[in-house]
Amino acid sequence: MTESVPILKIGTTLLVSIQVDLQDDTALQLQEDLADRITRTGARGVIIDISGLEIVDSFIGRMLAAVAAISRVLDAQTVVVGMRPAVAITMVELGLSLGGVRTALDVERGLAMLEPDEESAEDVLLAAAAEREQR
């Protein structure tokens, strides 16, 4: 039995805070759980806080990119936040780049990035229904 990383839901955003270095299977589990939760909750954004990570190896890097790709298919955006300077330097030196993943300094800025700039689903449906009645 592997430990699983908790996924918190704030509005239409899912927040994952990774506090300790991940085992490979925990990382894969997280990837599955996230896909599950996005579909179930209809979340529009995913924030992955990696401020607790001291090492990001190629496996974790690939996992982050995969999560971003999966959420894109499910119409959610992914932001990776809180990368430590040392981690960033190592990653650059190792030639690892998080292709296709957006990043932000901290959770707050990440949340701001994901702020919905469009009306909510309910508003759209209500407006369309009203319009239909007028006709």
Add this chain to the structure above:
Amino acid sequence: MPPVAMQSLAQILTDHADAVRSAWITAVADELRGRTSRGELEREQADIFDALVEGLQRGGERIGDEPFDQLRGILSDVSSARARLGFTPRETAVGVFALKEGLYGLSAQGVTTDVTPLLRLVDELGLFTFESFAAAREAIIVEQSEQLLELSTPVVKIWEGVVAVPLVGTLDSARTQVVMETLLNTLVETGSAHAIIDITGVPAVDTQVAQHLLKTVVAARLMGAECTISGIRPQIAQTIVALGIEFGDIRTRATLADALVDALRSDRRTAATVLA
């Protein structure tokens, strides 16, 4: 071999009809225990036996000969009926092969004639039964896949200007063709600017299925309609990413509801731009 021999064999069969048939039916009943009633088996066997004797009397030697036309008809009816009832090939073929049990018993009853031609004929009958069985199975499969094709491609209008195709089952090129045609036709008929392809009922998405989906979306776009793929389950999202399938700028949504809201939203946006 002169036809006379076959006719004398027919005579032997008629003379020992009771013994042959009872050994035959016991062997079949053993194999089909519980699958069918003894009375039914007896009726079936009486038909086969009579047709066989008659064919022999009229000089038939091989199963393909004209005197055996009736026998072939009966056998193919019996085996296709069994195929439809879900009998196994073994259970079907044994109905004919067990006739040999009766023929083996003949020598014990003092018959000295060589019955080898009859045994050979029974083998041919058995093979024929099996062929009919397989043909009936094939026919069932073809029938079912046609039904499936018709059943599985409804296009529903879910809002003014929005149509959806809920796909159920695996996508192959034949189905893609049907889906594409019905979808595009409905787009024109209903004057819809949005199409949603819902793949909740598609068990797996591999590169080929994705290819088919992409084709449909591109075709809809060529007609000036916006096409969204919805109903992507978590596992499927993972497979898509793992296989490196690129949907490019095609919109994908988790649920049909999301896709609908999205279509309405983009409608409003267009309306706003036009008004401005």
